[in-house]
Amino acid sequence: MTTPDTHRQAVAVVTGGAGGIGSAICAKLAEAGLRVVVGYHRSAEAARRLVETLPGDGHSARPAAVTDSAALTALAASVGKDYGGCDALVNCAGVTRFVRHSDLDSLDDELINSILATNVRGAFAAVRAFRPLLEKSTLPGGGVVVNLSSAAGNIAMGSNVMYCASKAALDNMTKSLARALAPRIRVVSVSPALVDTEFVKSLDQAWRDEQAARTPLGRLATPEEVGAAVTAVITTLTFTTGTILAVDGGRTLG
Numbered sequence: 001m002t003t004p005d006t007h008r009q010a011v012a013v014v015t016g017g018a019g020g021i022g023s024a025i026c027a028k029l030a031e032a033g034l035r036v037v038v039g040y041h042r043s044a045e046a047a048r049r050l051v052e053t054l055p056g057d058g059h060s061a062r063p064a065a066v067t068d069s070a071a072l073t074a075l076a077a078s079v080g081k082d083y084g085g086c087d088a089l090v091n092c093a094g095v096t097r098f099v100r101h102s103d104l105d106s107l108d109d110e111l112i113n114s115i116l117a118t119n120v121r122g123a124f125a126a127v128r129a130f131r132p133l134l135e136k137s138t139l140p141g142g143g144v145v146v147n148l149s150s151a152a153g154n155i156a157m158g159s160n161v162m163y164c165a166s167k168a169a170l171d172n173m174t175k176s177l178a179r180a181l182a183p184r185i186r187v188v189s190v191s192p193a194l195v196d197t198e199f200v201k202s203l204d205q206a207w208r209d210e211q212a213a214r215t216p217l218g219r220l221a222t223p224e225e226v227g228a229a230v231t232a233v234i235t236t237l238t239f240t241t242g243t244i245l246a247v248d249g250g251r252t253l254g
């Protein structure tokens, strides 16, 4: 996939790119012909291994701690220098931990700060750092930001109260930024319910079955389906911005 004016191959940066969902997103983007920068925090080795498996060439693994705004600015500078631009930013980095919603004491300040600093501030900081590059994109529809949200932000059911709140905040930010950054940059949330990553597969089977039973389409999403949705937003849905795109098999229909 090339940008029309410059004939440069389109470039996507994926934070949390070596994670369960991030690696499927990177694979789908590479299959669609983009050059992919796999952003990692702790998983440097997994990110490097992923790069080796991606189809096409020009992919790279780079540190992208979203809680470190200076590191994000440095990443944007290195991507601009090495690739000549950036067309898509996928904010996939995220953290959580299971805490019963009624157990307020276990949701301590440290966990709250970590969730908000990564899932909300981190996504914003990445957009702030990459805005100058994204504004110059000549992709049809312009530069694009995809925020990995969650049905938890809509139905307030999920791993803990603050995780749900963080994804609601992310969706709200998607709308503000879509308005603020138009017409040069589109901003879209992709919002899955539970996704059957290796981690989720390791959780209690009865609980997973219950989640599937509550889903009109009767199963969980695959990481590949989420990757396909992100890729569609970037390559195909060129008149879509400020939208929360549910990829949840109808889980949020109630």
Ligand SMILES: NC(=O)c1ccc[n+]([C@@H]2O[C@H](COP(=O)([O-])OP(=O)(O)OC[C@H]3O[C@@H](n4cnc5c(N)ncnc54)[C@H](OP(=O)(O)O)[C@@H]3O)[C@@H](O)[C@H]2O)c1
Binding pocket: 015, 016, 017, 018, 019, 020, 021, 022, 039, 040, 041, 042, 043, 044, 064, 065, 066, 067, 091, 092, 093, 094, 095, 118, 148, 149, 150, 151, 191, 192, 193, 194, 195, 196, 197, 199, 200
């Ligand atoms: N799994 C689900 O059912 C589900 C459902 C809806 C939405 N989501 C969302 O999808 C996204 C990916 O989740 P996942 O299931 O793939 O989880 P995962 O496998 O745990 O991946 C999380 C990723 O976030 C990265 N990360 C964490 N803290 C970071 C930081 N400070 N800076 C940069 N990167 C950081 C990790 O990078 P390193 O490993 O390099 O440290 C990792 O790649 C998250 O935003 C999550 O909220 C997941």
